[in-house]
Amino acid sequence: MSDLLPFGPGAWAFIALYLSLLLLLGWAGRAARKEDTLQDFYLGGRGFGFFVLLLTLYATQYSGNTIFGVAGATYRFGFGWLVSVHYMLAIVVFYLAFAPKLHDLSRKRGYVTPADYLEDRYDSKAISLVGSIVMIVALNNYLLAQLMTMGRAMQGLAGPFGDEAYNYGVVGLALIMLIYGTLGGIRAIAWTDVIQGGVLLIGFFVLLVLLIDEFGPLSAATARVAASPDAFKVARPEPAMLREWLSYMIVIGVGGALYPHAIQRIYAAKSRRTMNRSLASMTFLPYMTALIAVIAGIYALAYVPGLEGPATDQALARLLRIVQGNSPLGYAVVVVIFSALLAALMSTADSAMLSISSMFTKDIYAVHLNPNASESELTKIGKRCSWIVVGALVVLAILLKNQASLIGLIDRKFDVLIQLAPAFMLGIHLPFLEKGPVLVGLVAGLVIALGLAFGPFDFVVAGKVWGLHPGVYGLCVNATIAVAGSRLHRNPVRS
Amino acid sequence: MDDSDIREARGSTLSAQSKPRWWIIIVYLVFLALVIPWYWPAGDTRSAYGLPLWVIATLAALLLTSAFTSWVFLSSPEDSADE
Numbered sequence: 001m002s003d004l005l006p007f008g009p010g011a012w013a014f015i016a017l018y019l020s021l022l023l024l025l026g027w028a029g030r031a032a033r034k035e036d037t038l039q040d041f042y043l044g045g046r047g048f049g050f051f052v053l054l055l056t057l058y059a060t061q062y063s064g065n066t067i068f069g070v071a072g073a074t075y076r077f078g079f080g081w082l083v084s085v086h087y088m089l090a091i092v093v094f095y096l097a098f099a100p101k102l103h104d105l106s107r108k109r110g111y112v113t114p115a116d117y118l119e120d121r122y123d124s125k126a127i128s129l130v131g132s133i134v135m136i137v138a139l140n141n142y143l144l145a146q147l148m149t150m151g152r153a154m155q156g157l158a159g160p161f162g163d164e165a166y167n168y169g170v171v172g173l174a175l176i177m178l179i180y181g182t183l184g185g186i187r188a189i190a191w192t193d194v195i196q197g198g199v200l201l202i203g204f205f206v207l208l209v210l211l212i213d214e215f216g217p218l219s220a221a222t223a224r225v226a227a228s229p230d231a232f233k234v235a236r237p238e239p240a241m242l243r244e245w246l247s248y249m250i251v252i253g254v255g256g257a258l259y260p261h262a263i264q265r266i267y268a269a270k271s272r273r274t275m276n277r278s279l280a281s282m283t284f285l286p287y288m289t290a291l292i293a294v295i296a297g298i299y300a301l302a303y304v305p306g307l308e309g310p311a312t313d314q315a316l317a318r319l320l321r322i323v324q325g326n327s328p329l330g331y332a333v334v335v336v337i338f339s340a341l342l343a344a345l346m347s348t349a350d351s352a353m354l355s356i357s358s359m360f361t362k363d364i365y366a367v368h369l370n371p372n373a374s375e376s377e378l379t380k381i382g383k384r385c386s387w388i389v390v391g392a393l394v395v396l397a398i399l400l401k402n403q404a405s406l407i408g409l410i411d412r413k414f415d416v417l418i419q420l421a422p423a424f425m426l427g428i429h430l431p432f433l434e435k436g437p438v439l440v441g442l443v444a445g446l447v448i449a450l451g452l453a454f455g456p457f458d459f460v461v462a463g464k465v466w467g468l469h470p471g472v473y474g475l476c477v478n479a480t481i482a483v484a485g486s487r488l489h490r491n492p493v494r495s
Numbered sequence: 496m497d498d499s500d501i502r503e504a505r506g507s508t509l510s511a512q513s514k515p516r517w518w519i520i521i522v523y524l525v526f527l528a529l530v531i532p533w534y535w536p537a538g539d540t541r542s543a544y545g546l547p548l549w550v551i552a553t554l555a556a557l558l559l560t561s562a563f564t565s566w567v568f569l570s571s572p573e574d575s576a577d578e
Contacts (some may be wrong), residue, residue, distance in 0.1 A: 038564075079547060079550050081547075082550060082554075085554070085557060086530055086531075088559060089557060089561060089564070091561070092564060093523065093564050096567060096568070099569055141553070165511045217545055218544075218545030218546070219542070220545075221545070221546030222542060222545050222546065222547070226540065226542075234540070234542075234545070234547055235537070235538070235539075235540065236532055236536070236537055236539065236545070237532075238537070242531055242532070242533055246527075249527075249531075250499065276569060276571055277569065279568050280564070280565040280566075280568040281565075283560075283561040283562075283565045283568075284561055284565070286557075286561075287561075291554075368553075381529065459561040493578050
């Protein structure tokens with residue numbers, strides 16, 4: 001957002017009102033607390049109905065990256081980045097592979113964190129520990145990216161005081177998030193998600209209307225791009241890019257479904273029917289969000305040409321600046337879109353924060369450090385953990401100012417997270433899967449994914465091998481070891 | 496009952512309780528073949544309603560996938576004990 005014009009007092013009053021509402025919901029979440037237990041704090045007593053579940057899943061899945069990252073990538077790749085609609089739908093499709101059964105089990109067996117299932121299914125502290133570490137690392141990466149984008153959003157509005165505004169933005173928004181998150185736990189976060197999800201949906205709709213009103217129909221924008229040196233961005237992508245499509249659908253589809261905070265929302269659903277209805281509705285949301293972000297990227301390509309490198313992530317902001325300067329209505333609409341961006345960032349970050357704290361408290365502290373701690377004690381530890389983790393990431397976000405590309409951060413996180421797919425998605429359907437091969441497969445998958453991603457290999461081009469993410473290769477080896485290893489391990493015993 | 500049987504019994508308890516509808520995977524493979532436009536001519540520049548035709552084709556396939564997924568969720572068995 002670093003290319004927007006500075007906001008006036010009216011805009012700041014609107015944003016302050018919105019942020020105050022989040023704090024109020026934090027207090028309301030605390031007042032609605034039924035008991036001082038982990039289940040109540042982290043799963044809201046497993047009582048999420050259709051509407052809350054749908055909007056909390058939506059607000060959590062669609063981060064700040066959906067708006068600016070997708071528009072920026074579309075600017076670079078043209079319609080080839082339509083794959084963002086595909087991978088957002090793929091997340092919902094991959095839920096089918098495990099969510100309904102996992103929901104049933106979570107109610108019967110009282111799971112609070114994703115690792116509770118791993119521990120219960122495989123009777124292995126090693127698998128649940130490795131699983132927790134993988135999920136905590138991936139979520140920290142995600143949370144850091146959201147905090148940095150919060151800083152950049154504020155940076156862009158402060159004119160010459162941008163650097164200070166970045167720091168104040170990261171600290172201030174993280175503080176608000178921490179207050180409502182630790183006050184009301186998942187209830188506060190889900191209720192704020194309802195507001196944030198609503199603002200996000202309205203923001204996307206307004207963005208579409210605004211673009212058409214300001215720049216004319218999409219056909220004119222497409223024709224303009226087709227007549228420019230960027231004409232190849234309108235044509236069907238090359239086979240290499242289409243291989244990347246497949247890879248993104250696997251990596252983000254599987255990884256997004258395995259987000260720990262998403263799994264905890266599956267646990268928190270009031271019933272299987274409620275969850276199924278929410279996920280059924282989720283299948284249509286990519287058209288109201290990711291597709292609009294792609295269209296915005298095309299408009300930017302047509303009307304703000306010439307951006308290169310990291311500046312392409314600012315493509316949408318450049319477009320909005322034109323709108324903002326043209327009329328008071330345009331200015332007001334940009335304020336709404338900016339609020340939607342804040343909503344997207346905060347709703348994703350707060351869920352990641354709560355999930356990290358639950359996993360550290362329940363899977364690491366309660367199991368390895370203090371097995372005799374009471375539920376009330378653990379809830380307190382969880383809240384402290386949120387403050388410590390977010391505090392550390394705020395410092396890191398300030399130190400790493402303007403360092404990481406949004407898409408780059410996303411890629412590595414999913415490479416790691418998808419290695420948990422055999423343990424969850426296969427383990428829930430294949431009774432013969434055993435802990436030894438699953439653990440060996442998981443470790444092998446992680447080594448391959450990280451080794452290919454960070455190793456000095458010439459055949460790794462732009463972080464991918466033959467257009468596929470390193471995590472995909474890791475996952476293939478991982479799943480093969482888990483399934484074949486379990487079969488081989490069992491057969492000799494039988495004979 | 497040996498160790499392996501015990502392990503599998505545990506896996507059975509914490510794995511699928513109802514028979515998975517494996518045919519759904521076949522349908523998804525068909526959708527996968529349609530949503531990635533490998534089949535569309537590379538040099539085609541035709542468009543309609545402001546979108547290249549290949550984009551319309553892949554979006555149409557994607558919408559079908561959404562509708563099918565929605566149906567699968569809504570038609571899957573419900574655990575009455577939860578309600």
